[in-house]
Amino acid sequence: MSETNELVAEEEVATQTVRFQFHGQGSEFFRIWIVNLVLTLLTLGIYSAWAKVRTKRYFYGNTELAGDRFDYLASPIAILKGRIIAVAFLVIYTLVSYFAATWSFILFIVLMLVMPFVVMRAIRFNAVMSSWRGVRFGFNGELVDAYKTVLLWPLFGIVTFGLGMPYAWYKQNQYLYNHYAYGQTTATTSAAAKDFYRVLFAVFGVSLGGGLLLSGIAFVLSESVVALIIAGAGYLALYVLIYAAFQSTYFAAVFNNVHIKGNRLQTDVTITGLFAIVLPNTIFTIMTLGLYYPWAAVRVARYMQEHLWVEAVDLDGFVAAQRDQENALGDEIGEAFDLGIGI
Amino acid sequence: MQLQGTYFDGITSVGQTAQLTADARSVRVSWSGGERALAIQDLRVEAALGSLPRSVSWGADDYLISDDHATLDALAQLRGDRGWSFWVSRLEANLSGVAVAVMFTLATLVLFGLYGIPRITASIAHQLPLAVSAQMAQSTMTNLASLLQESELTESRQQQLRLYFSDHERTDAPSVDVHFRRARSFVGPNALTLSGTTVVFTDAIVELLQDDQQLLAVFLHELGHARMRHVEQTLLQSAGWAVLLTFITGDIGGVGELALTLPFAIGQSAYTREFERQADAFAVAELQRLGIDPEVFAQALEELERSHEGESGDTEHSDASEAVHRKLLEYLASHPITADRIAAIRGIPSS
Numbered sequence: 001m002s003e004t005n006e007l008v009a010e011e012e013v014a015t016q017t018v019r020f021q022f023h024g025q026g027s028e029f030f031r032i033w034i035v036n037l038v039l040t041l042l043t044l045g046i047y048s049a050w051a052k053v054r055t056k057r058y059f060y061g062n063t064e065l066a067g068d069r070f071d072y073l074a075s076p077i078a079i080l081k082g083r084i085i086a087v088a089f090l091v092i093y094t095l096v097s098y099f100a101a102t103w104s105f106i107l108f109i110v111l112m113l114v115m116p117f118v119v120m121r122a123i124r125f126n127a128v129m130s131s132w133r134g135v136r137f138g139f140n141g142e143l144v145d146a147y148k149t150v151l152l153w154p155l156f157g158i159v160t161f162g163l164g165m166p167y168a169w170y171k172q173n174q175y176l177y178n179h180y181a182y183g184q185t186t187a188t189t190s191a192a193a194k195d196f197y198r199v200l201f202a203v204f205g206v207s208l209g210g211g212l213l214l215s216g217i218a219f220v221l222s223e224s225v226v227a228l229i230i231a232g233a234g235y236l237a238l239y240v241l242i243y244a245a246f247q248s249t250y251f252a253a254v255f256n257n258v259h260i261k262g263n264r265l266q267t268d269v270t271i272t273g274l275f276a277i278v279l280p281n282t283i284f285t286i287m288t289l290g291l292y293y294p295w296a297a298v299r300v301a302r303y304m305q306e307h308l309w310v311e312a313v314d315l316d317g318f319v320a321a322q323r324d325q326e327n328a329l330g331d332e333i334g335e336a337f338d339l340g341i342g343i
Numbered sequence: 344m345q346l347q348g349t350y351f352d353g354i355t356s357v358g359q360t361a362q363l364t365a366d367a368r369s370v371r372v373s374w375s376g377g378e379r380a381l382a383i384q385d386l387r388v389e390a391a392l393g394s395l396p397r398s399v400s401w402g403a404d405d406y407l408i409s410d411d412h413a414t415l416d417a418l419a420q421l422r423g424d425r426g427w428s429f430w431v432s433r434l435e436a437n438l439s440g441v442a443v444a445v446m447f448t449l450a451t452l453v454l455f456g457l458y459g460i461p462r463i464t465a466s467i468a469h470q471l472p473l474a475v476s477a478q479m480a481q482s483t484m485t486n487l488a489s490l491l492q493e494s495e496l497t498e499s500r501q502q503q504l505r506l507y508f509s510d511h512e513r514t515d516a517p518s519v520d521v522h523f524r525r526a527r528s529f530v531g532p533n534a535l536t537l538s539g540t541t542v543v544f545t546d547a548i549v550e551l552l553q554d555d556q557q558l559l560a561v562f563l564h565e566l567g568h569a570r571m572r573h574v575e576q577t578l579l580q581s582a583g584w585a586v587l588l589t590f591i592t593g594d595i596g597g598v599g600e601l602a603l604t605l606p607f608a609i610g611q612s613a614y615t616r617e618f619e620r621q622a623d624a625f626a627v628a629e630l631q632r633l634g635i636d637p638e639v640f641a642q643a644l645e646e647l648e649r650s651h652e653g654e655s656g657d658t659e660h661s662d663a664s665e666a667v668h669r670k671l672l673e674y675l676a677s678h679p680i681t682a683d684r685i686a687a688i689r690g691i692p693s694s
Contacts, residue, residue: 028393031435038444039431041451054392054431061395068349068358069396069408094582102482133358134351134406183356291445318356320404 015264015311022305024062026295032058033294045087049080059297060130063305066315073136074129116146127180135320140186141179149175166196169250177258183318191257199249202271206245210238240282244275255308262313269307277303344421346399346407346414350374353404361407363399365418372407379405388419390428391436460583461576468575473517473540476575480520480541491524494546504544507555508562511633519569521562523549532650534561536568539575551650552643560626560640567625573618623684641688648681 036051053076060070093111097104120141127139149172157165170193177189214234221227248269258265281296350361350372361374370381381401389397397415400406409415419429434440484491494501501523509518519539525546526533532548542565544558552558568574627637 023394025393031441032393034441034444034448035431035435037448041448058392058395061392071398091582133356134353134404135356289449316355316357320354 015313017309018066018312018315019309020305021064022062022298022302023064024058024298024301026298029058029298030294046080049083050076052076052079059301063301065132065310066312068133071131072129073131074125112151116150117143119150120146123176132182133318135183135318138181138183138321139176139179140181141175145175162200166200167193169196169199169253173254177254180258181321182260184321185261185318187258187260189254189257190259191253195253195257196250199246199253202245202249203242206241206271207238210241214238236282237279240279241271241275244278245271248274251304261317263315264311265308266311267308269304273307274300274303344414344417346409346411346418348399348407348409348411350407351405352376353406358408363407363409363418365421367421383422386418386422388415388422390419390426391416391432393435460580464576464579464583465572467579468539468572471539471572471575476539476572477541479575479578480537483537484522484541484543490527490530491543491545493525494523495525496523496546496549500549504549504555504558508559511559511563511629512566513570513629516570519566532647534565536565536574539569539572542566542569548647552646554639554642556635556639557643557646559635560630560637560643563626563629564622564640566629567622568618571618571621571625573622577615577618619684620687623688627688637688641685644681644685644688648685 032054036047036054039047040051053072053074056072056074060072063070093104093107096107120139120143123141124139127137130137153168153171154165157163157168170191173189173191173196177187177191180187214231217234218227218231221230248271251269252267255265255267277299278296281292281299284292285296344365346363346365348361348363349358351358359374359376361372363370363372365371365383365386368383370383370386372379372381379401385401387400387402389399391397391412394410394412396408396410397412398406398408399415399418434444504523505521508521512518517540520541522541522543523546524543530545530547532551533545534548535543537543542562544561548561549558552561623640626640630637630640
């Protein structure tokens, strides 16, 4: 999983390993989360924009690199506007797709044509609203490339029955990390298509192995209450395992290959490591009807951050870029429809 | 008052050790590279968020970060007019406030799930125009086209059953469309309500139930679903939950979302069971109104149960674990266990 990159291995300068640290606490985040939830319920959802900002600030603010914390700076009002439009669209879309399938198809086409723009804006909004040491991140991807990345390549993945999907992820990753910036400095990614094919193989292998094992167990146990419970638990575990396999290998493919001004990101996140975190998380979250969620979220964030580091050359030499005003519209529509692009 | 912290100029990625001194009117921020004099009203002290370091800013790009929370709070006090986010921070820090929040959230969700959503969706479903229901049934029919093929029953048999059904249908609402379809084998003998306007019988059920009165009983059960708009209610409920969950959870993704929706999915199957009971009661009442012994409905269900058992092996167990097994099934099943339904039908005294 944590293979070092051949491309940069040559130009070795004196680097220093600087680890990310995560300081969040489950019990502390629980209080923030539950107050968010109550105020959201009491205000019939309006507070959700403030809740989102508080949550993001909590996670960004607890992430430390080289002694300084990250920050999330979006204004809740901007997010609220976007969220109202997104929810209105979601309601219309849901109703139309239930009650008039043909119209929902047209709506879907329109949505697809607008989506690349929305995604591009969403990435940029999130980047610009993130900062470290008072310098904001940024994103300077082009709209044309957004159309290719969001529509064309995934379409290619679908018509090749999923075999081209890793190539689409590779293209998406290039779009994202060759245009991501910290201050005035743009990052580059050296991830190759094979890094993303490894993701597909991991997911495929884990699904196949787990599926065979499960059907074997089901065959041996036949029909009884115990078998029912074991099969249920097995499916849950398999689902989590597939999730962990995808997340960890994708994370590794992306973050073992990002460079910015000679500084290299590295990660040693593993499938088993993530699985060992997410499985208990899922079980406890279900058993507590969701109340365990804050601890679960903190545990995942801690695992990811503590397995991420920078092989740093110089972290002090970045300079902030000129800024324009941003609005949250793209961000929120993208989020409401849960697009799989982003960090 | 003195506050130690780190100063960021908002331009370069380097922090500098800094200190802020404040009295009732003026503020001075100094760091190794310079200093700034400010009026106290221009200060913005961030409210606490957990134990995160907080920023002190003054409307420019540069700012000061500190984790000396006591002094930060005193500074905010000095500044006055702290804004409502300090109130939120106090609520988060207050243990009994958090406990109340937990109870309130759980109670709201449970009550809303048990009473709010079913009521709201029922009233919306009953007001939907029939044209919408017809459109819905059309969509479902198109989606299920590969499962439901043209019936192999003779046209005259189909017509005869349609007439027989509509003769016994209450006339207080437009009659429903009855379709016959040959279904894939795993669907088996079955009847489905697609929406408030449309009911589908599989060929297998028409062949299985030899007594037309039994078919009528099944039809009346489906008519109950149709008249009470149960399919519309179910769809609206899931749409309602989707919107509500989007609102509440906002930024939960992946496994968290699954974990949160699972209890609701199980809860939803409880609504579905309630719908089955209502449709059974509707069928029994209609049979009684028509002067037909509801026993035919019980027999029809027994017949169906038997035919399903024939496929999936005998499920009769008489050991002690049966009760547990059935409880579990009852909780997860979207249809009540047939034996219970049959007992309920027979238990209703004929008037």
